[in-house]
Structures are given as C-alpha cells and as structure tokens.
Amino acid sequence: MAMASQMITANRLSDGMVVYFTAGKGWSETFAQGAVWNDKESAETALNESKESVKARIVVEPYLFDVAVTDAGPKPTSARERIRADHNPSVAPDQGSWTGRIPD
Amino acid sequence: MYRYDEFDATIVRERVEQFRGQVARRLAGELTEDQFRPLRLKNGLYLQLHAYMLRIAIPYGVLSSRQVRKLAYIARRYDRGFGHFTTRQNIQFHWPQLPEVPDILQHLADVEMHAIQTSGNCIRNVTADQFAGVAADEVEDPRIWAEIVRQWSTFHPEFSYLPRKFKIAVTGAQDDRAAIRTHDIGLRLVKNDAGETGFEVWVGGGLGRTPILAVRCRAFLPKQHLLSYLEAILRTYNLLGRRDNIYKARIKILVQATGGEKFAQMVEEEWEKIKDGPLHLPQAEVDRIHRYFAPPAYETLPDIDPAFETAKLEHPEFARWARVNLVKHQVPGYAIVNIALKSEGGVPGDASADQMDLLAEVADAFSLGEVRITHHQNVVLPYVRKRDLFALWQRLKPAKLATSNLGFISDIIACPGLDYCNLANARSIPVAQRLSRHFGDPRKLDEIGELRLNISGCINACGHHHVGHIGILGVDKQGQEFYQVTVGGSSKEDASLGKIVGAAFSEDDIVPAIDTIINTYLANRTDRSERFLDYVRRAGVDPFKEALYGSAPARRTAAE
Structure with a gap:
C-alpha cells in the first residue's frame, strides 16, 4: 500500500533547472536523490531549512509536493x-522541433 | 516596415543595460527574488516548469528576414534550437539561462527587437490582422495605427501599473482575422456614410477564467482622435477597475458590472476633456508613420500566371497547397502565402532554427524580405508573385513547411501547456499532435471542411479554446490530466463562446471524443455547405451530448 509522503523541489536560480532537496541539505537534479518526508512536521522543518538556499542564491521558490512511496521508490502523484x-x-x-542547444 | 528612430533605439539599448545591471545584482544577492521578479517580468522573462522562458514582442506580427535570422541565431546559440510562436504574435524561447538573457536582449536590440510589453499589468504588445496592407478586403492598412498605438503605449507612465494586463488588437477588414472581440480593446477600421475612414471601437473582451466578448463602445471614431479615445478608455479603467481581486481586475469585468452603455458614456465624458489636447494626432505625424508602410514597388503582372496554372495541373499536391494556403492579394499577379507551422505530429507554433533560416531565405527570395506571424501560430509571406509560388513550395516542402491544412481541424492553436508552463493543468501539445495525426489525411480534412480547433492547458486560455469551433480545455483532477470540450466558439466577426458538451475526458479518451464529434457533424449536416460551426449553431450541443455520453452521462467512464 503506497503511503502519501512529501519531497521538496525548486528551480535553480541560474538556469531554472528543476532540483530536489536532499537528505544532506543540498540539491540534486536527480529526482531519486531527493529526500522524502513522511510527516507534516518534518516536511515543514525541511522546507524551512531549504529556504537557506534561497538566501544563498542557489534556488528559487522551494515547495513541498506529494509523492507515493512505492517498492520502486518515491513517485510524484501529479x-x-x-x-x-x-x-x-x-x-x-x-x-517536435527540439534539436538541442548548440554549444559555443 | 517601420524602422526605429533615435528615440526607439535609445530606449531599447538603455533598457538592455538596465536589465543587465538588474541581473547582475540578482546574481550577486543584492536583489531578492521578490524584488527581481517584477523587473524580469517587465523584460518578458518568466520562470517556467523546467527553465526560464523569454517572451519577445513582434509588434503587430511583422518581421524582417534580418530579424528572423537573428531569432534563429538566438535559438541555436542560447536556446535549444527552436522557438515557439504564440497566439499573441510573440515568440517564446523556452530554455534561456539567466546570466545570458541580457546578451540575448542585446542581440535583439541590434535588429530593433525587444521583450518590452510582453508581461506585466501594462498595455501589451499590440496585435493586428496578419494580412495588413495586402488583403483584398481591407478598408485601410491597420499597421499604421498599430504602430501609433505601440509608440503611445510603450512605457506610458499612467498605464504601467494597470489593475491587470491590457490587450489591444487592430483590424482593417470586415473579415476579422485579429479576433478583436476577444481583446480588452478591439479596433476595426470602417467607412462611415460620408465615406470617411475611422474606427469602430470594441471594449471589454477577453477569454481566461471569465470569457466575455467585447461590446461596441463607439460606432465611428475619427482617426485623429484615436489616442485620446484610447486614453479615455484606459483612464476610466485605471481609476475604476478592481485591484482587490486579480480574477476580477480585467476591464471586461468592469464593463460588465457597469453596463456597456454606461461605460461608453463614462469614456465619452472623459474623452470630451482631452480630445483636443496633446493627443490629437497631427496629420503630418500620421503621414510620417504611413510612409514606413507605403506599398512596395509592385510589378505590373497579369492576374493569371500561366506557369502557376500549369504547375497546379502537373502537381496535385501543389495544387492542394495553393487552394488551401493562398489568400487573395490586393495586387494582380501576387498572392498572400500562408505557411502553416502545423505539420502532422508537429508542435503547433514551433519553428526550428533551420526552419527560421529557411523562412528568412524564402522571404528574401520571394516576399521582399518580410514575413508576418499570425495569432493562429502560422507564418505569412505577404508579397509573393504567383509565378514564384511553385519554386517557393518546392523550397518549403522538404522543411515540413508546406502543410496544406490552413483553417482545417489540424491547423490547431495550442498553448505550450503542462509540457512547459507553470500555470498549466494539463498538456496541450501531445493532444494536438495526436489529433493532427488522426486527422492527417488531406481527403478527410476536405470532407470535414472549415474547422477551428483550439487547445488550452488551463483556464487562462492562452490557446483560445473558448473561441474554437471545437475547444479543448485541460483540467486537473487529483493530479491527473482531463480535457473538457466545448463546441460553437468563434473569434471572427460572428464571435461566439463555445458551450461545454459535458464531463471531461481522460487523456486516452479525448481523441476518440473529438472523432465522435466530427462523425456526429458529418452524419447530420445538411450538406457540405453547412460548416461545422453552422451545424452547431443550428443543432446545439444535444446531438454531441447524445453521441458522446448516451442518455446516461454519469455512467460513462469520463470523469465528472
């Protein structure tokens, strides 16, 4: 039975890239490396901690979102x-027409 | 085309340097995101789902080949090799990086472009009929007036912090290709009984959460009073429009709450005070702007070109393209060419950098170096000699730019939707792609006839779903994407808002549902002359409800 839990995500300031707050209080582009919180109190505490990265100009607008914890790991529910x-x-x-960014 | 004067050039260059400083201060921590957000938005820079998005203005949809080449360069150098043309004749890049945005704006300034008036609660980039200056049915060229409105509205100090964003569209023809009744102000050039040209002024239209069609505010406005009358409308709105509730802040809510006649009376009272003041347009200034849009040196040509006629006989695919994508030109021997950015399975409105370069190339070779962007997310070449059409088509075809579906069901308007947009509830693009494949057969398109299908990924309605003959609105139901369908909308001179057919469909069910709607129409229309829209207006939504849901919609799999 999947249990509703939460993770924290934000966009990186420099390029807008989607990132996830990790257990080590850092940020990863990889969803699977994001930390999962299973109760509201610890999730809110982590969200407050993540906001230090806003002050440090690493990310913009972190927020909590729901995940379903499955045998294969957490999955976003939306x-x-x-x-x-x-x-x-x-x-x-x-x-589509995406051909990829062409480097300098 | 209009060319920047020293004031335009200085304003845009100074703006780039201001924003360069603002970005540097943001990255250095001297500005918080709350402080920076309104500054970046005033330069068209949004933060979207995966990345930043830069929205660039294409005033009244007109671009030179030089500007198109610059957009291709920006797409390659700073983005991911493509751009997205929007329903407001803008272009969006979906992957710019913040530190590089000032450089992008610098490149744009080099070709007289910018991102001013593409966001914020100001008067947005003015839009117009894409066939301006060349349409056979035109009363007068609306570009002159769109340019005058652009100059008046850019950085207008009184109207930089309106209750909400404000959109103005201008058309010069009775056949409304600028969707004027869905705009805050719609202007149509008309002739009065004395044979003078002036404006019919519509006010209070808009889509979004509360779709409302504009009401006529004035039947005839002499041209020299255009700016004072617009100022009177904006001032009335700026003073009385609601600022307490973002969902009730557009002028359409004020006009509806006040009543159209009463609102018009208030505008007239304000206008009386200012109509003969500094905004009274001197004829010399109108003439100066007019000269920028003087007709090109057309060749004297026969209207029937033998080579064009022969090519149509020899190449049925070309003949179909010519039948569907060409529009009658003012000048004999010339055609207006529509290039659909709606290839089968493609993304509506997207153009790759290579396609943009090709568009610039064919514009130089065949259309006096000019292209137009339409609010239907297509491209127009306004000045093509009929004798060049076959050569043009041969250049377009390998680049997937010769799709013959203009005005058909696969010529879909679609917003970027949940694939890109922070506001979206559901994806628009994959639905458009599946529909364009499902209705890919040209014979099927011909059988169905004229049909506008518009898709929005959320209630903000950037995809104009309310005014599609068929409209699809993406909705969120417990984190899952569903699609609500409307029928009977129109953005033309017979404007109407679509009616909901019933409960929303899942991602898997939406294409079959549209197919059912089409089959219902085909089975019940009087004959081919009864277009889909005519049929809906005659028969209402009940035949579609019955076909889609049977007599017990609640038992269907579609979600409530």
Missing part, C-alpha cells in the same frame, strides 16, 4: 511533478 522530474517536455524530440 502530472505536473512527473513532467518536472523528467526535466523535459513529454514531447519526444523526434516528434
């Missing part, structure tokens, strides 16, 4: 967070 966790639109590049 379509919005599933898409954010992929770091890309759900539109496959070969179907």
Whole structure:
C-alpha cells in the first residue's frame, strides 16, 4: 500500500533547472536523490531549512509536493511533478522541433 | 516596415543595460527574488516548469528576414534550437539561462527587437490582422495605427501599473482575422456614410477564467482622435477597475458590472476633456508613420500566371497547397502565402532554427524580405508573385513547411501547456499532435471542411479554446490530466463562446471524443455547405451530448 509522503523541489536560480532537496541539505537534479518526508512536521522543518538556499542564491521558490512511496521508490502523484522530474517536455524530440542547444 | 528612430533605439539599448545591471545584482544577492521578479517580468522573462522562458514582442506580427535570422541565431546559440510562436504574435524561447538573457536582449536590440510589453499589468504588445496592407478586403492598412498605438503605449507612465494586463488588437477588414472581440480593446477600421475612414471601437473582451466578448463602445471614431479615445478608455479603467481581486481586475469585468452603455458614456465624458489636447494626432505625424508602410514597388503582372496554372495541373499536391494556403492579394499577379507551422505530429507554433533560416531565405527570395506571424501560430509571406509560388513550395516542402491544412481541424492553436508552463493543468501539445495525426489525411480534412480547433492547458486560455469551433480545455483532477470540450466558439466577426458538451475526458479518451464529434457533424449536416460551426449553431450541443455520453452521462467512464 503506497503511503502519501512529501519531497521538496525548486528551480535553480541560474538556469531554472528543476532540483530536489536532499537528505544532506543540498540539491540534486536527480529526482531519486531527493529526500522524502513522511510527516507534516518534518516536511515543514525541511522546507524551512531549504529556504537557506534561497538566501544563498542557489534556488528559487522551494515547495513541498506529494509523492507515493512505492517498492520502486518515491513517485510524484501529479502530472505536473512527473513532467518536472523528467526535466523535459513529454514531447519526444523526434516528434517536435527540439534539436538541442548548440554549444559555443 | 517601420524602422526605429533615435528615440526607439535609445530606449531599447538603455533598457538592455538596465536589465543587465538588474541581473547582475540578482546574481550577486543584492536583489531578492521578490524584488527581481517584477523587473524580469517587465523584460518578458518568466520562470517556467523546467527553465526560464523569454517572451519577445513582434509588434503587430511583422518581421524582417534580418530579424528572423537573428531569432534563429538566438535559438541555436542560447536556446535549444527552436522557438515557439504564440497566439499573441510573440515568440517564446523556452530554455534561456539567466546570466545570458541580457546578451540575448542585446542581440535583439541590434535588429530593433525587444521583450518590452510582453508581461506585466501594462498595455501589451499590440496585435493586428496578419494580412495588413495586402488583403483584398481591407478598408485601410491597420499597421499604421498599430504602430501609433505601440509608440503611445510603450512605457506610458499612467498605464504601467494597470489593475491587470491590457490587450489591444487592430483590424482593417470586415473579415476579422485579429479576433478583436476577444481583446480588452478591439479596433476595426470602417467607412462611415460620408465615406470617411475611422474606427469602430470594441471594449471589454477577453477569454481566461471569465470569457466575455467585447461590446461596441463607439460606432465611428475619427482617426485623429484615436489616442485620446484610447486614453479615455484606459483612464476610466485605471481609476475604476478592481485591484482587490486579480480574477476580477480585467476591464471586461468592469464593463460588465457597469453596463456597456454606461461605460461608453463614462469614456465619452472623459474623452470630451482631452480630445483636443496633446493627443490629437497631427496629420503630418500620421503621414510620417504611413510612409514606413507605403506599398512596395509592385510589378505590373497579369492576374493569371500561366506557369502557376500549369504547375497546379502537373502537381496535385501543389495544387492542394495553393487552394488551401493562398489568400487573395490586393495586387494582380501576387498572392498572400500562408505557411502553416502545423505539420502532422508537429508542435503547433514551433519553428526550428533551420526552419527560421529557411523562412528568412524564402522571404528574401520571394516576399521582399518580410514575413508576418499570425495569432493562429502560422507564418505569412505577404508579397509573393504567383509565378514564384511553385519554386517557393518546392523550397518549403522538404522543411515540413508546406502543410496544406490552413483553417482545417489540424491547423490547431495550442498553448505550450503542462509540457512547459507553470500555470498549466494539463498538456496541450501531445493532444494536438495526436489529433493532427488522426486527422492527417488531406481527403478527410476536405470532407470535414472549415474547422477551428483550439487547445488550452488551463483556464487562462492562452490557446483560445473558448473561441474554437471545437475547444479543448485541460483540467486537473487529483493530479491527473482531463480535457473538457466545448463546441460553437468563434473569434471572427460572428464571435461566439463555445458551450461545454459535458464531463471531461481522460487523456486516452479525448481523441476518440473529438472523432465522435466530427462523425456526429458529418452524419447530420445538411450538406457540405453547412460548416461545422453552422451545424452547431443550428443543432446545439444535444446531438454531441447524445453521441458522446448516451442518455446516461454519469455512467460513462469520463470523469465528472
């Protein structure tokens, strides 16, 4: 039986990239490395801790979102967070016009 | 085209440097996000789902080939190789990085472009009929007046902090291609009984959470009074519009609460005080702007070009494209060419950097170096000789720019939706892609006939779903994407708002539901001359309800 829990996400200040707050109070681009909180109190405490990174100009607007804890690990429960966790639109590049950023 | 004078150029360059300083201060920690947000938004920079998004103004949809090439360069150098043309004749880049945005704006300033008036509670980038200056049915070229409105509205000190954003659209023809009744102010150039040209002024339209069609505020406004009359409307709104509730702050709510006639009377009272003041337009200034939009040196050509006629006979696919995508030009021997950014399975409104370069190339080769962007998220070449059409089509086809579906069900308006947008509740693009494949067969398109299908990923209605003949609205139900369907909307001169057919459909059910709607229409229309919209207006929503839900909608799998 999946249990409703929460994780913390934000966008990185420099490039807007989606990041997740980790157990080590850092940020990771990888969803699986984000920490999971199973009760409201610890989630709120962590959210306050994550806001230090706003002052440090690392991220913008951190917030809590719901995940379902499954045998395969936490999964976002909303379509919005599933898409954010992929770091890309759900539109496959070969179907759209995305050709990728061309470096200098 | 209008060319910047020294004031325009200075304003835009200074703006870039101001924003460069603001970004530096943000990155250095001297500005908080709360302080920086309104500053970045005033420069068109949003923070979206995966990244920042930069929205760039294309005033009244007109671009030079030089500007298009610059957009292609920015797409390659600073983004991910593409841009997205929007329903407000803007272009958005979806992956810029904050420290580089001032450089992007600098590049834009080099080609007389910017991101001013693309966000915030100001008068936004003015939009217009994409066929301005070339349409056969035009009373007068609306670009002159759109440019005058642009100059008046940019950084207008009184209207920089309105209760809410404010959109103005201008058309010069009875056939409304600028959707004027869905705008805060819609302007239509008309002739009065004395044969003089002036404006019919519509006010209080808008889509979003509370869709309302504009009401006519004045039947005829002499042209020299345009700015004073607009100022009277804006001032009345600025003073009386609600600032306590963001959902009730648009002028449409004020006009509805006040009553159209009473509102018009208040505008007239204000206008009487200012109509002969400094905003009275001197003819010399109108003439000066007019010269920028003087018709090009057209060749004298026969209206029927033998080579064009022969090519149509020899190449049926070209003949279809010519039938569907060309519009009658003012000048014999010329055509207005529509290039649909709606390839089968493609993303509506997206153009890759390579496609943009090709558009610039064909604009130079065949259209006097000019393109237009439409609110239907397509591109227009306004000055193509009929004898060049086949060569043009051959250049467009390999680049997936020769789709022959203008005005058909696969010519879909779609917002970026939940694939990109922070406000969205559901994805728009994958639904558009699936529908464009489902209705990909040109014979099917011809059988269905004219049909506008618009998709919005949320209630803010950037995809204009309320005024689609078929509208699809993405909604969120416990974190899952569902799609509500409306029928019977129109953004044209016969504007109407669509009616909801019933409970929303799941992601899996939405394409079959649209198919059912189309089949219902095809089975019940009187004949081919009864368009989908005509049928809905005659038969109402009940035949669709019956076909979609049967007699007991509650038992259907569709969510409530």
